[in-house]
Each structure stands twice: as C-alpha cells, then as structure tokens.
Amino acid sequence: MTEATTLTPVLTKHWDAERSWTLATYLKNGGYRGLRAALAMAPADVVTAVKDSGLRGRGGAGFPTGMKWGFLPAPDGGPRYLVINADESEPGTCKDTPLMLASPQQLIEGAVITSYAIGCDHAFIYVRGELLHVYRRLLNAVAEAKAAGYVGENILGTGLNLEITVHAGAGAYICGEETALLDSLEGRRGQPRLKPPFPAVAGLYARPTVVNNVESIASVPAILEGGADWFKSMGTERSTGPGLFSLSGHVTRPGQYEAPLGITLRELLDMAGGVREGHELKFWTPGGSSTPIFTAEHLDVPLDYESVGKAGSMLGTRALQIFDETTSVVRAVARWTEFYKHESCGKCTPCREGTFWLDQIFQRIVAGKGTSQDIDTLLDLCDNILGRAFCALGDGATSPVTSAIQYFRDEFEAGTHTPADVLFPPERSSLFTYTPRRRAGQLAGVHA
Amino acid sequence: MSVESTPSTEGAAVRRSAYDDATRARLDADATQVVARYPEARSALLPLLHLVQSEDGYVSPAGIAFCAQTLGLSTAEVSAVATFYTQYKRRPNGEYTVGVCTNTLCAVMGGDAIWEELSDHLGVGNDETTPDGAITLERVECNAACDYAPVVMVNWEFFDNQTPASAVETVDRLRAGEAVAPTRGAASVCSFKAMSRVLAGFPDGRADEGVGAGEATTRGTVLARERGWTAPPFPAADQAQPSDQVKGS
Structure with a gap:
C-alpha cells in the first residue's frame, strides 16, 4: 500500500448507535439488504459470490470461506448444518464478543444467507458460556429476527426455512477447535476428531457441516449487498476485505x-x-x-x-x-504456557505431557532458578510438540516459546540467576500504581 | 435470593441423590424444552448441566442422575462430560463467581495485583468459596475483553478496567447484598443459579439492559467518523445508499 491506510468501518459502522443491538436499529441502518440480495440469487451463485470475494476465515486459520462451503458434497436429501464458532477464547482475541454484544443481527443475517447458500435448515451458534450478556443478546436477536420473518418458517415468503439454536458452552478453550466444538455440541467432552473426514463431509451428527467463525459469517451480508468486487477493493490481492x-x-x-x-x-x-x-x-x-x-x-x-x-x-x-519495555517476556510466555497446559484436552500425548513439562521449566526460569540446559530443553520439547500434536492447540503452545527465545534469549538466560519480577518489577507494567506484596519469583496465586 | 439463605439450601442439596416429585416434574418440563432444540437429544447435555446448576448451585449427584435418565446415558458418561468443563462445579458454588483474568495480557496490566488483593481480602484461594457462601474466587482465562484490561468477571458479566480497589469494592458490595452493575451487561449482576438458568437457554428478559458497546469497542468507529474515513460505498443499486447517509459526517 503506497498511501496511508485508513479505517474502513463496515461491521463496526453502527456499533455506537442508540440501542445498536436491536433489530429496529439494524434495519434502520440497512440491515437484511444482503439477505434480500442473496434470496434473489440461486444458492450456488451465493457460494460463488463469497468465493469470488476472496473472504478468508476470520477465526485464525484464514481458510477461504467460500471454498469451505464448496466442499460440501451434493445434497442427498439428508440434513446439512451450519455451525458458527462463537467460542472466542484465544488469548488477546476480543472481536467477536463486542460484535455480538453490539450488533448480533449482523451474525444472524449472515447465518441466514449462509444457510440458504449451503442448503441448511438448522444452524447453530456455539457461544462460550463465559459470556452471559452476549448469550442473552443472541437469544434475543434470534427471537426478534424470527418474529420479523427473517428466521423460522417461510422466510420472507420464499419458502425457505431456518431454525437457529444458540448453544452455550461451559468453559473450554479447546472447543474453539472446530471438531472439538462439534463433539461438544453433540454433548460430549470437547476433544478434537481425526481429520479426514472433514466436517464438510462428516461434521455435526456425521452430516455435511460448515463451521465458520463469527466475523466470517457477519462479513457475508455486505459481500452480498456490495458484491465481490466491492469487498476486494479493500485489502491485498490474496488477503481481501x-x-x-x-x-x-x-x-x-x-x-x-x-x-x-x-x-x-x-x-x-x-x-x-x-x-x-x-x-x-x-x-x-x-x-x-x-x-x-x-x-x-x-x-x-x-x-x-x-x-x-x-x-x-x-x-x-x-x-x-x-x-x-517494562514487561518480562519470560513472565508473559510463562503465563501463556500455563494457559495451554490448563486447556490441553489430554487427548494426545505430545500436547498433554509437553505443555506440562514446558510449564514446569517456566516456573523455574520465572523464579530465577533455571538451569543451563533449560533453554535447550524448552526448544527440544517444542520440537516434539509442533507437528506432532493432534490439533493446533499443541502447535500454538510452542509459538510464543520458540519466538520469545529467538528474540529475547538473554532474558531466558537471566532466568538462571535472577527472578523475572526482579528484572522486570510487575508494578511498572501495571496500568495502575500499587505496591507488590510478594516478590522473588513467586507467582501470584500459587500458594505453597 | 439472599446471600444468607444460600449455605443451608446447598447443604441440603449435597446429600440429595434424587429430586422430590415436584422438583423433578418442573425440571422434566424444562428438559423437554431443551431437548427439543436439537436434532439429537444428547446435544442437550451441556444446557441440562447448566440447568442442574440453576437448581442446586453445582452439578449435584441428583443432577447427574437426572441428566442421565433424561438422555438415556449412564451417570459415568454424564460425569465424564461434567468434569471436562470448568464452568461445571463439583462443589456448591458461591452466590457469585468472581473471576480475575490472570492470563498474560490482563495479568501484566494489573490482573495479578487484583488477584492478590482479592485473595488476601477474601481470605480464599483459587476456586474457593468464602465461609458465608457469597463469593467463589477464581483465576480465569482470557475472556475476550482484552481492550478493557484488566478485567474481572462476576457471574460472567464484564467488569472492565479494574483496579485492586474497584474489585474490592465490588466484592464488598456483593457480600453486603447490594445490587452491583457490571460495566457491559445487565443492569445488575444476577445470582449464580439465575445465570445458570440463562445459560441453559431460558431467557431472563434482560437482553435489552446495559450498553451496546463500551468506549474501547467503538474507538475505531468514532475515529473514522471524526476523520471522515469510510469503506468504499456499495456500487449504485436500486436504492440510493441510505446506509451511507445516516452517519456520513
């Protein structure tokens, strides 16, 4: 990009409107025009439009959304499902939650369009259970859309039917992994499935299923209203919109x-x-x-x-x-490592055992009691997890570790003699002033 | 529901291995609605476990048996699922779950200090409940509100931009039985049991309470308007782009 990039509000455009979450506000600001445009097209053309837009999955992996839809086998008369991944839990990620709180109808409209495109009459929104008010807003949004004829039976008089079930999870990061999410939605422990078969072939209840992120689905209405070329006018050639x-x-x-x-x-x-x-x-x-x-x-x-x-x-x-610069990278990565250890589902050995040992070593380094072999052991452990774990959780656990050692090796070496909170007093990183009560590498909340 | 009445109710629940007839009939009616939301009954298990928590304040033996009977599963199968998810409690929970985010971003921004302050102030550690049954304190993972760090969740409502002092004030007011409003959420925090009923899929009519967005959420929206930044307009359609006229300047 040669000239300075500016913001391009599409999803966020009306987030600050009065009672932004209501259907009335959504309609006043152009809501459900994308659905009307889609319903005037053949379902296959809707899939083509989304393919042409270049939209890539907004949940992290970046897989082309339209292509994912295109992987569904030809209809065989049995059910096909859309499952929306609203289990936003990746540390640092906080985009789908405000979207659903401020403007849940964007997601509902996208769900209706997508369901029409893929031939689905029952869609699910799997929202993490730790978002009480988001869940309220989603239940309410579905009810409002149903009452207005955008969801339910004979949508807008077209004969199209769609039920949307909003399902609350119960606290498990792994359920953001699409096959673990499906197991969880089927009432089981959320553990990932072997792929193939991919969800497009055998997903929810072993039926053809599209699993998409909230932001991906919420991006669909504007693509249908503005067209693929409009969407592609933003972004880069291969990362559009x-x-x-x-x-x-x-x-x-x-x-x-x-x-x-x-x-x-x-x-x-x-x-x-x-x-x-x-x-x-x-x-x-x-x-x-x-x-x-x-x-x-x-x-x-x-x-x-x-x-x-x-x-x-x-x-x-x-x-x-x-x-x-006040932040200890060792402290930061140690805490992420604790997170991965806590959230590892236990299904595969590299992730379950590997994150456990990563955490053990990090506790030492944070306390300034690391050994001279610890850096090598960390890298060796990561090497044994990355590419060998059953799903992306294990791979992800290694990312902060290997990259932090790559850029800040000296801080890890300092962990052989000096606690992280002596090198980087945490009160300097905090957004408020306070006097720490514990020191010398003792992790907060870890009681002897 | 008062804080004071919680321990005795839950003490009775601990020893109960089956519901009395009236309770069972009520739960059966609820369960029928839950099961009807899904093409296959077993999908109802997670919401049914939330429903059990709305009755007993935790996943009780009676609740496990109820889920198993309702869905045609063994109690072992139900327990296996219940123990996988952190929101399902194996011991009676306090009236309010107070969760301090101690994942990296919040921890560094001050979450660790908030945790220490609350833990010392309440005299309990992680996943422990105050003797009066009011507060269960937890270290929680990232709750998708990083732009409001440090964050505290009370019964999974957002308390944004917290400090040790603000968090202590919140728990003190909760213990005193006062109505406490989250930053982004309903007008007041509801009880653990009431929250669990919502999570089972039974709306409490409070979706329209609270704000649509906090300040951080709309920063990009507001900045773009100030600077006159917009996405390219939709190609001219049969309607005259009214969506661009609403807030063009």
Whole structure:
C-alpha cells in the first residue's frame, strides 16, 4: 500500500448507535439488504459470490470461506448444518464478543444467507458460556429476527426455512477447535476428531457441516449487498476485505479498529495514540498468543496472511497485544504456557505431557532458578510438540516459546540467576500504581 | 435470593441423590424444552448441566442422575462430560463467581495485583468459596475483553478496567447484598443459579439492559467518523445508499 491506510468501518459502522443491538436499529441502518440480495440469487451463485470475494476465515486459520462451503458434497436429501464458532477464547482475541454484544443481527443475517447458500435448515451458534450478556443478546436477536420473518418458517415468503439454536458452552478453550466444538455440541467432552473426514463431509451428527467463525459469517451480508468486487477493493490481492484489528495492552487507546487487511501496526498504533506515554514497544502478538511474537522491527509488516507468514508469524485473529519495555517476556510466555497446559484436552500425548513439562521449566526460569540446559530443553520439547500434536492447540503452545527465545534469549538466560519480577518489577507494567506484596519469583496465586 | 439463605439450601442439596416429585416434574418440563432444540437429544447435555446448576448451585449427584435418565446415558458418561468443563462445579458454588483474568495480557496490566488483593481480602484461594457462601474466587482465562484490561468477571458479566480497589469494592458490595452493575451487561449482576438458568437457554428478559458497546469497542468507529474515513460505498443499486447517509459526517 503506497498511501496511508485508513479505517474502513463496515461491521463496526453502527456499533455506537442508540440501542445498536436491536433489530429496529439494524434495519434502520440497512440491515437484511444482503439477505434480500442473496434470496434473489440461486444458492450456488451465493457460494460463488463469497468465493469470488476472496473472504478468508476470520477465526485464525484464514481458510477461504467460500471454498469451505464448496466442499460440501451434493445434497442427498439428508440434513446439512451450519455451525458458527462463537467460542472466542484465544488469548488477546476480543472481536467477536463486542460484535455480538453490539450488533448480533449482523451474525444472524449472515447465518441466514449462509444457510440458504449451503442448503441448511438448522444452524447453530456455539457461544462460550463465559459470556452471559452476549448469550442473552443472541437469544434475543434470534427471537426478534424470527418474529420479523427473517428466521423460522417461510422466510420472507420464499419458502425457505431456518431454525437457529444458540448453544452455550461451559468453559473450554479447546472447543474453539472446530471438531472439538462439534463433539461438544453433540454433548460430549470437547476433544478434537481425526481429520479426514472433514466436517464438510462428516461434521455435526456425521452430516455435511460448515463451521465458520463469527466475523466470517457477519462479513457475508455486505459481500452480498456490495458484491465481490466491492469487498476486494479493500485489502491485498490474496488477503481481501476489511477485518477487525483488536489493540490491547500498553497502548494509549486500546479497542477495535476495522481496517483493510494489509494495514501495519505502525499505522494502527498511530490511530490508537501510540504505545502508552513514556514507553516503547517491546514485543507484540499479531494474532493471539498462538502466533509467534513480533518486536519493534516488525512494525511495518503488512498485516495480511502472506506478509505476516513471510515475517515468521501468522495473522491469526488480528489480536494485537502490545507489551512495552517494562514487561518480562519470560513472565508473559510463562503465563501463556500455563494457559495451554490448563486447556490441553489430554487427548494426545505430545500436547498433554509437553505443555506440562514446558510449564514446569517456566516456573523455574520465572523464579530465577533455571538451569543451563533449560533453554535447550524448552526448544527440544517444542520440537516434539509442533507437528506432532493432534490439533493446533499443541502447535500454538510452542509459538510464543520458540519466538520469545529467538528474540529475547538473554532474558531466558537471566532466568538462571535472577527472578523475572526482579528484572522486570510487575508494578511498572501495571496500568495502575500499587505496591507488590510478594516478590522473588513467586507467582501470584500459587500458594505453597 | 439472599446471600444468607444460600449455605443451608446447598447443604441440603449435597446429600440429595434424587429430586422430590415436584422438583423433578418442573425440571422434566424444562428438559423437554431443551431437548427439543436439537436434532439429537444428547446435544442437550451441556444446557441440562447448566440447568442442574440453576437448581442446586453445582452439578449435584441428583443432577447427574437426572441428566442421565433424561438422555438415556449412564451417570459415568454424564460425569465424564461434567468434569471436562470448568464452568461445571463439583462443589456448591458461591452466590457469585468472581473471576480475575490472570492470563498474560490482563495479568501484566494489573490482573495479578487484583488477584492478590482479592485473595488476601477474601481470605480464599483459587476456586474457593468464602465461609458465608457469597463469593467463589477464581483465576480465569482470557475472556475476550482484552481492550478493557484488566478485567474481572462476576457471574460472567464484564467488569472492565479494574483496579485492586474497584474489585474490592465490588466484592464488598456483593457480600453486603447490594445490587452491583457490571460495566457491559445487565443492569445488575444476577445470582449464580439465575445465570445458570440463562445459560441453559431460558431467557431472563434482560437482553435489552446495559450498553451496546463500551468506549474501547467503538474507538475505531468514532475515529473514522471524526476523520471522515469510510469503506468504499456499495456500487449504485436500486436504492440510493441510505446506509451511507445516516452517519456520513
């Protein structure tokens, strides 16, 4: 991009409207025009439009959405399902939650269009159970859409039927993995399934199923209203359209910024008032904790799938967690590692055992009691998890570890003699002033 | 429901291995509605476990038996699922689950300090309940509100941009039986049991309470309007792009 990139509000355009979550507000601002446009087309043409738009899955993996729909086998008379992944849990990721709170009808409209395109008459929204008010808003949005004839039987007089069930999870990061989500939705422990068969062939109840992220589905109505070319007029050639960029951490004005893919962190930070006053950027995640960390040298990497990949990370969920120079990278990665250990579902050995041992070693290094072999052991463990785990959770667990050692090896070496909270007193990183009560590497909340 | 009445109710629940007839009939009616939402009955298990928690304040032996009988599963199958998910409690939960996000981003921004303060103030550790049955304190994982860090969740409602002092004030007010409003959520935090009933899919009529978005959520929206930044207009259609006229300037 040669000229300065600006924000391009599409999803976020009316998030600050009065009672933004209601159907009335949504309709006043152009809601359900995408559905009307879609219903005037043949279902296969809707799939083609989304394929042509280049929309790639907004849940992290970036798989082309229209292509995913196209993988469904030909109808055999049995049911086909749409399952929307609203289990937003990747550390740093906070985009689908505000979308569903502020404007749930975008998701409902997208669900109706997608269901029409793939020939589905029962769609599910799997929302994590730790989002009480989001769940209320979604239940309400479905009820409102049903009462107005956008969901239910004979939608807008077309003969189309669609039931939408909003399903609350119960606390498990792994359920964001699409096959674990399906097992959970079937009333089981949320553990990933062997692929193939992929959900498109044998998904929910072993029937053809499309699983898409909230933001992906919510992006569909505008594509149908504006057309594939309109969508492609934003972003880069292979990373099209606008996306939600979520800035958090040591940034002056954290929040949601909707911009074309390919914008840089430098540009976004400029919009968000920069790193907090008096401090400088140390490291950041481009797309959540499962994406290898970046440093200040990556400020100008275009945030699209290709460029971020080329620079050694992944675009992921565009969860830009910003940490300044007061932050101990060892403490940060240790905490993420604890998270992966806690959330590992236990199905496969590399992830279950590997995250356990990563955590053990990190506890030592954080306390300044690391051994001279610990860095090598960490890397060796990561090597035995990455590519050998059953699903992406294990792979993701290694990303922050290997990238942090790559950029900040000296901090890990310091962990052989000095506790992380002595090197980097946590009260300097905090957004408020306080006097710490515990010191010398003791992790908060870990009682002897 | 008062805080004071909670322990005795739950103490009775601990020893109960089956529901009395009236309770069972009521739960059966609810379960019928839950099962009807799904093409296959077993999908109802997660909401039914939330329903059990709305009755007993945790996943009780009676609740496990109820789920098993309703869905034609063994109690072992139900227990296997219940123990997988962190929101299902194996011991009576407090009236309010107070969860401090101690995942990396919130922890670094001050979540660890909030955790220490609350743990010391309440005299309980992770997943422990105060003696009065009011508060179950938890360290929670990322709850998708990082732009409001540090975050505390009370019965899974958002308390944004917290400090140790604000978190202590919140728990003190909860223990005093006051109505406490989350930052983004219903007008007041409901009880653990009431929350569990919503999570079972029974609306409590509070969806229209609270804000649509907090300040961080709309920062991009507001900035774009200030600077006159817009997405390219939709190609001219039969309607005159009214969506662009609503807030063009």
